[in-house]
Amino acid sequence: xxxxxxxxTPRVRAAFTVMLVTLLLVALGCATQAPSGSAPSAAxxxxxxxxxxxxxxxxxxxATPWPRDAVTAITALGAGDSEIAKAVADxxxxxxxxxxxxxxxxxxxxDNLVKGLTADVDRIAAYEPMAGLAVKxxxxxxxxxxxxxxxxxxxxxxxxxxxxxxxxxxxDGFVAYGAVRQELDDWVGQLPDQQHFYxx
Numbered sequence: 001x002x003x004x005x006x007x008x009t010p011r012v013r014a015a016f017t018v019m020l021v022t023l024l025l026v027a028l029g030c031a032t033q034a035p036s037g038s039a040p041s042a043a044x045x046x047x048x049x050x051x052x053x054x055x056x057x058x059x060x061x062x063a064t065p066w067p068r069d070a071v072t073a074i075t076a077l078g079a080g081d082s083e084i085a086k087a088v089a090d091x092x093x094x095x096x097x098x099x100x101x102x103x104x105x106x107x108x109x110x111d112n113l114v115k116g117l118t119a120d121v122d123r124i125a126a127y128e129p130m131a132g133l134a135v136k137x138x139x140x141x142x143x144x145x146x147x148x149x150x151x152x153x154x155x156x157x158x159x160x161x162x163x164x165x166x167x168x169x170x171x172d173g174f175v176a177y178g179a180v181r182q183e184l185d186d187w188v189g190q191l192p193d194q195q196h197f198y199x200x
Contacts, residue, residue, distance in 0.1 A: 063190070065197045070130060073123035077137075078188040080117045081181065087113060088174060100163075104155045107170070111148035114141045130187065136180045144173030 066074075087110045094102035118141065125134035147169025154162030 063193045063197075066194050067127055068198060069123045070127040071191065071194045071198065073120035074130075074184075074187050074191060074194075076120045077117060077124070077184060078191070080113065080120070081184060083113050084110075084177065091170070091174075100155050104152055107148040107151040107155075107166075110170070111145050111152075114145045114148075117141070133180065133183050133187065136176070136183065140173050140176035140180055142173070143169040143176070147171075147173060 087106065090106040090109065091103065093099075094106050117137075121134050121137045121141065124130035124137075147166045150162060150169060151166035153159075154166050
C-alpha cells in the first residue's frame with residue numbers, strides 16, 4: 001500500500017526536522033559507541049566477578065555462569081543492535097528526503113524487528129542481574145513499536161497530525177535505546193567467557 005501524501009504543514013515539517021536531528025545524534029552514538037564484543041568496562045554489571053588481569057583474552061573460570069537462555073538472548077540482542085542501527089539509518093534517509101513511502105517501509109521493518117527481539121528481552125528479564133537491562137529495552141521498544149504502527153496508519157490515512165505524533169513516539173524510542181546500548185555492550189563483552197562454560 002502506498003502512503004498518502006498529506007499537506008506538508010509547518011507542524012509536520014517541524015516533526016521531520018526534530019526526528020532527523022535526533023536520528024543523526026543517535027546514528028553518531030552508534031558510530032562512536034564501543035563495538036559490541038569489546039571488553040567490558042569497569043562499570044560492567046559483572047565487574048569483579050571475573051579475573052584474568054593479564055589481558056590475555058583467555059577464559060576466566062571465576063566468572064559466574066549465566067543461564068543458557070541468557071547467553072542465547074544476549075547473543076541475539078547483540079546482533080539485533082546492528083539491525084537497529086540500520087533502522088536508524090533507514091529512517092534518517094527517508095526523513096531527510098521527506099519520502100513518506102520509504103518512511104512507511106522503515107516503520108514496518110522496525111516494528112517487525114522489535115517484535116522479533118521481544119522474546120529475547122523476556123529471557124534476560126528472567127535473569128535477575130539482567131532485569132534492569134530488560135526494563136530499559138521495554139522503555140525503548142514500547143514507543144518504537146507503538147510509534148511505528150501508528151505511523152503506518154497515519155501515512156495510509158494521510159493524517160498529518162497522526163504522522164507528527166507517531167514520529168515523536170519513534171524518536172523517543174530511539175533516544176531511550178541509547179541507555180540500552182551502554183549496558184548491552186558490557187554484557188556482550190562477556191559472551192566469550194560465558195560461551196566457554198557451554199562448550200563440550
